[in-house]
Amino acid sequence: MLEGSWLGILEVNAIKLRIVINFKNSGTDSPEVTIDSPDQSAYGIPAGLLYFENDSISVGAPSIMGRYSGNFDAGSKTFKGQWFQGPLSLPLNLEKSDKEVIINRPQEPKPPFPYMEKEVNFRNTLAGIQLAGTLTLPAEGNNFPAVVLISVSGPQNRDEETFAHKPFLVIADFLTRNGIAVLRYDDRGTSKSEGAFGVATTFDFALDAESAVRFLQHHPDINSENIGVIGHSEGALIAAILASKKELTLKFAIMLAGPGVPGDQIIVRQGELIQQAMGVDPEKIKEDIGLREQIFNIINSETDDQVAQKKIAGLFYKFFEDSEMDVSIQSRISMEISNMLSPWFRNFLSLDPYIYLKDIRCPVLVINGEKDLQVDPKQNLPVIEEILKEAGNLNYKIVEPAGLNHMFQHTETGLPSEYSIIEETFSEDVLIIIAEWIKNIP
Numbered sequence: 001m002l003e004g005s006w007l008g009i010l011e012v013n014a015i016k017l018r019i020v021i022n023f024k025n026s027g028t029d030s031p032e033v034t035i036d037s038p039d040q041s042a043y044g045i046p047a048g049l050l051y052f053e054n055d056s057i058s059v060g061a062p063s064i065m066g067r068y069s070g071n072f073d074a075g076s077k078t079f080k081g082q083w084f085q086g087p088l089s090l091p092l093n094l095e096k097s098d099k100e101v102i103i104n105r106p107q108e109p110k111p112p113f114p115y116m117e118k119e120v121n122f123r124n125t126l127a128g129i130q131l132a133g134t135l136t137l138p139a140e141g142n143n144f145p146a147v148v149l150i151s152v153s154g155p156q157n158r159d160e161e162t163f164a165h166k167p168f169l170v171i172a173d174f175l176t177r178n179g180i181a182v183l184r185y186d187d188r189g190t191s192k193s194e195g196a197f198g199v200a201t202t203f204d205f206a207l208d209a210e211s212a213v214r215f216l217q218h219h220p221d222i223n224s225e226n227i228g229v230i231g232h233s234e235g236a237l238i239a240a241i242l243a244s245k246k247e248l249t250l251k252f253a254i255m256l257a258g259p260g261v262p263g264d265q266i267i268v269r270q271g272e273l274i275q276q277a278m279g280v281d282p283e284k285i286k287e288d289i290g291l292r293e294q295i296f297n298i299i300n301s302e303t304d305d306q307v308a309q310k311k312i313a314g315l316f317y318k319f320f321e322d323s324e325m326d327v328s329i330q331s332r333i334s335m336e337i338s339n340m341l342s343p344w345f346r347n348f349l350s351l352d353p354y355i356y357l358k359d360i361r362c363p364v365l366v367i368n369g370e371k372d373l374q375v376d377p378k379q380n381l382p383v384i385e386e387i388l389k390e391a392g393n394l395n396y397k398i399v400e401p402a403g404l405n406h407m408f409q410h411t412e413t414g415l416p417s418e419y420s421i422i423e424e425t426f427s428e429d430v431l432i433i434i435a436e437w438i439k440n441i442p
Contacts, residue, residue: 002031002052006094007101010083014274016417018101019083021047021059021068021094035061038101039163039420057081068092087338089331103164107425109173115139120183122215124195124208131208132192133158133185136176137221145226145251145438146181146219148212150205150235153344155190155197160232163420167407170426171230171434178435181222183212201347206238213248228252228362228438233259233375233406237353244359252441254365254434257375257406260357260383263348264296266375273373277413291319295340300350305341312337357387364388364396365437367430369404371414397437401430 002023010017020036033047047066050058055072057079070081070092083092116137123130138144149168151160159166172182188195188208195208209229217224228251231239236258243253259266268289275285295312302308316333339345366384368377377400388396405411408430409422 002049002057005097006079007097008079008092008094010090010092011417012090014278014416016420018420019092019094020097020101023049033059035059035064035066036101038103041103041161041164068094070094084331087331087335104423105164105166105425106423107170107428108166109169113173113176115176120215122185122211124188124211126207127188127195127204129188129193129195129208131185131188131194131211133183133212134172135181135183135219136172137181138176138179141179142221143223144179144181144221145228146183146216146222147175147227147254147438148209148216148229149182149184150209150229150231150238151187152233152235153348156187157191158184158186160184162407165407165419165425167232167426171431174428174431175435175438178439180435180438181216183216185212199343201344202234202238202351203241203347205234206241209235209238210242210245210248213242213250225249226251228254230254230256230434231258232256234348237351237356240353240356240360243362243364244356246359246361250362252363252365252438253360254437255367255384256408256430257368257372258366258380258384259353259375260380260387262350262352264293264300264350265379267349268292268296269376269379270374273376274415277373277415287319291315296349299340299346308341309337312340353384354387357384358391360388360391360393362395363441364393365399365434366396367399367401367408367433369406369408369411369414370400370402371404371411372406373414374406374416399430399433401427401433404430 003025004023006021008019010019017037017039022034024032026032030049033049035045035047036043045061046063047059047061050060058069060067065086067084068081070079073080079094081092083090116139118135120135121130121132149171158168160168168184172184175182186193187197188200189197213227216222216227229239229242236255239253239255242248243250271292272285272289294315298308298311320329368381370377381398381400385398403410404427405414407419408427409424411418
């Protein structure tokens with residue numbers, strides 16, 4: 001009965017992840033078990049059958065602190081149960097599937113490449129860590145213009161790999177084919193880079209990005225007077241931070257889906273837009289906004305984590321008092337509070353881009369997709385433009401491409417649940433805008 005692959009979908013907020021549990025006859029009493037998460041490019045995760053009796057099953061995957069428990073429903077021929085991972089508990093129903101989950105990413109570049117690709121390491125001396133990355137250089141010539149790519153929030157590898165998409169690989173490939181050198185690197189504490197990711201803030205990541213710029217400034221093949229940065233989401237905020245530093249003498253900065261207002265406003269609006277797109281009742285959305293604003297007030301005013309945790313938990317439990325508080329909701333609350341009280345989140349909530357945007361004197365390209373629900377273009381683009389104008393920096397360009405989401409994919413709704421389903425990794429129109437704009441900087 002078990003042998004074969006069983007497919008289900010985990011829904012985490014507005015994101016859908018396909019999970020496949022594979023059972024293979026091992027010639028013993030216990031089958032060989034592995035778990036795949038195709039949308040995260042994770043395959044063959046070692047697992048084991050904890051028990052299977054009376055139509056009840058439990059599978060454990062210690063390497064990812066994961067466990068699945070469920071009961072077989074003969075009518076629907078599915079296992080109905082829960083996926084547990086750390087403090088998280090989510091519903092997961094599994095149906096036997098003979099079809100392989102195929103992830104198609106037609107834009108992903110394949111070697112051989114018509115340019116040079118070098119593995120590089122550089123140091124953030126203030127943090128005492130070494131960061132690892134890839135530098136791509138045009139095949140012919142030297143003294144190249146260059147950019148550093150700065151990733152979105154969360155631990156990202158050098159390709160900013162998300163849902164089997166590799167947007168930074170796509171960007172680096174396109175720009176290098178157009179005569180621009182590109183440095184992309186693994187976030188601290190991720191893949192081959194040293195350091196601790198979990199205790200770092202946006203300012204720590206900004207120091208890492210600055211170290212990348214200084215590495216290029218001393219590279220023999222790079223024009224030290226023609227170096228810029230391209231940041232995506234939080235990376236766009238970091239791009240603004242670096243561009244505001246006169247001593248760094250950046251030639252240009254490009255903000256992709258970057259914030260113009262403080263973090264607390266970004267997150268509240270993000271939640272509102274995503275819920276609207278999901279068809280949530282307007283009254284429920286209004287209640288959720290009120291809850292978030294109360295929580296953020298606590299985080300911004302209460303420095304003691306234990307006190308803040310109790311206050312926030314009280315708000316959550318009051319919010320859900322009329323609902324059945326099952327294990328799934330309790331685990332989500334616990335995990336969310338932990339994330340909210342992390343150094344990064346505390347810092348991001350009150351971080352105001354105005355402080356840095358007003359001091360930028362180099363050319364700036366700002367691009368935000370029309371259907372971006374995570375960083376609302378209507379909320380942020382006018383603010384960014386107003387700040388740059390008031391500061392006297394008229395060498396900027398604002399672009400709001402139609403139909404693009406936060407990942408710069410053409411989308412129907414803009415919901416994060418579409419990111420993995422869409423085959424396009426990054427709009428070619430935006431790639432062209434970026435390359436042409438850089439080439440035409442005086």
